[in-house]
Amino acid sequence: MLLIGSGGREHALAWALANSPLLTKLYATPGNAGIAEEAECVSLDVGDHQSIADFCRDNRIELVVVGPEVPLVAGLADDLRAAGIRVFGPSAAAAQLEGSKGFTKDLCARAGIPTAAYGRFSDKATALRYLADHALPAVIKADGLAAGKGVIIAEDRASAEAAVADCFDGAFGAAGAEVVIEAFLEGEEASFFALCDGRTALPLATAQDHKRVGDGDTGPNTGGMGAYSPAPIMTDALIEQTMAEIIRPTLAAMAEAGMPYQGVLYAGLMITASGPQLIEYNVRFGDPEAQVLMMRLKDDLLVLLNAAVDGELDRVSVRWHDEPALTVVMAAKGYPGAYQKNTPIDGLEALDNSSDVKVFHAGTARTDAGLVAAGGRVLNVTALGHDIADAQDKAYRAVGRITWPDGFYRTDIGWRAVGAVGDDSVEPITG
Numbered sequence: 449m450l451l452i453g454s455g456g457r458e459h460a461l462a463w464a465l466a467n468s469p470l471l472t473k474l475y476a477t478p479g480n481a482g483i484a485e486e487a488e489c490v491s492l493d494v495g496d497h498q499s500i501a502d503f504c505r506d507n508r509i510e511l512v513v514v515g516p517e518v519p520l521v522a523g524l525a526d527d528l529r530a531a532g533i534r535v536f537g538p539s540a541a542a543a544q545l546e547g548s549k550g551f552t553k554d555l556c557a558r559a560g561i562p563t564a565a566y567g568r569f570s571d572k573a574t575a576l577r578y579l580a581d582h583a584l585p586a587v588i589k590a591d592g593l594a595a596g597k598g599v600i601i602a603e604d605r606a607s608a609e610a611a612v613a614d615c616f617d618g619a620f621g622a623a624g625a626e627v628v629i630e631a632f633l634e635g636e637e638a639s640f641f642a643l644c645d646g647r648t649a650l651p652l653a654t655a656q657d658h659k660r661v662g663d664g665d666t667g668p669n670t671g672g673m674g675a676y677s678p679a680p681i682m683t684d685a686l687i688e689q690t691m692a693e694i695i696r697p698t699l700a701a702m703a704e705a706g707m708p709y710q711g712v713l714y715a716g717l718m719i720t721a722s723g724p725q726l727i728e729y730n731v732r733f734g735d736p737e738a739q740v741l742m743m744r745l746k747d748d749l750l751v752l753l754n755a756a757v758d759g760e761l762d763r764v765s766v767r768w769h770d771e772p773a774l775t776v777v778m779a780a781k782g783y784p785g786a787y788q789k790n791t792p793i794d795g796l797e798a799l800d801n802s803s804d805v806k807v808f809h810a811g812t813a814r815t816d817a818g819l820v821a822a823g824g825r826v827l828n829v830t831a832l833g834h835d836i837a838d839a840q841d842k843a844y845r846a847v848g849r850i851t852w853p854d855g856f857y858r859t860d861i862g863w864r865a866v867g868a869v870g871d872d873s874v875e876p877i878t879g
């Protein structure tokens with residue numbers, strides 16, 4: 449197998465795949481120091497689809513798993529399939545569910561999928577006219593991929609107009625050439641994951657992310673500073689409602705449009721007073737949500753991915769540990785702004801032999817001097833517990849044993865489920 453990516457999500461996927469008795473050899477590109485414990489990391493140019501296909505042929509790769517969205521939106525899965533290589537992940541056409549917010553909103557409108565009311569614009573003047581009598585707050589979104597930065601929630605008209613102008617003036621590059629303006633939804637957010645084979649959707653699990661960099665959900669947005677699974681708000685009834693009103697109609701509409709969706713479908717939901725509404729789709733596992741999902745997965749991930757690729761999801765089921773999992777992201781000081789690289793990290797070895805705590809590497813490298821940070825989000829300290837409070841306690845205890853003076857983390861991951869962690873129960877990072 450070949451796994452594409454270098455984050456904590458890919459370390460979690462590599463770790464789960466490495467447990468499969470079906471796996472004979474796992475390569476990863478580019479990988480990281482944690483992934484290197486489960487896979488042989490190779491240096492390939494993921495943007496050069498032909499070179500990936502050549503590698504697959506030369507190494508008799510039977511399945512490629514694509515972790516991040518950018519190569520999917522760029523058509524890597526299409527080009528590999530055209531070369532006869534099996535791939536887990538959607539075509540470029542189907543990846544528009546993440547690659548174009550306007551595409552997804554139009555699909556929801558056609559299929560009657562609950563989502564915020566919206567307008568879709570390709571010029572500033574029309575967008576500003578639509579905004580003139582729009583309720584506040586208004587949500588302004590760059591249409592394309594913007595690494596999680598393309599969404600502005602404007603509380604007043606001046607900032608809404610400024611956001612529209614910024615998008616069209618190139619603040620998000622080509623991603624902002626089209627803009628979606630939508631109504632603000634109130635409720636609690638949850639993430640829902642389903643495995644799809646083009647026709648059938650198998651519900652996986654739910655999770656809750658923490659996007660803001662600071663305690664109490666303050667400061668700028670990040671890729672995610674911590675997560676837990678399951679999300680208590682997602683009752684069985686809400687999961688069934690989400691499958692019936694959002695996921696299955698999406699799969700049917702995509703198949704009808706001639707772009708069947710194969711891969712993992714990650715629905716960002718707002719649980720409103722009138723039920724679940726779709727905020728957005730991602731066409732991949734979440735990061736750090738995959739880390740808590742893989743920690744809870746009882747079944748063989750490779751069997752599940754193979755069933756999705758082969759159109760056989762109606763023949764499989766999936767089991768999860770009842771215990772919740774929680775992950776704390778340790779990031780380089782300065783993230784999501786500028787940060788230093790190559791700062792030393794110690795203490796991981798001592799944590800290794802516990803079955804309910806696992807440290808996934810998100811941005812690390814191994815040097816002669818030892819393990820160093822090599823990215824913004826660097827470690828995902830993940831634990832299973834008999835409840836979320838217990839998982840939180842175990843994760844933070846492990847965090848406290850890691851020595852990384854140049855790192856930081858939120859001290860309140862899981863607060864919605866258990867209340868904030870008191871300062872004195874968290875050991876500081878020492879160095």
Ligand code: AMP
Pocket residue numbers: 564587596597598599601630631632633634637659716727728
């Ligand atoms: P992302 O697109 O993942 O960067 O997410 C942007 C965030 O903006 C979401 O996680 C929500 O918190 C928020 N958001 C996006 N659309 C809406 C909406 N229509 N109403 C309320 N909040 C929204």
Ligand code: GLY
Pocket residue numbers: 657671672730733734735736737
């Ligand atoms: N954690 C949010 C994401 O993966 O998009």
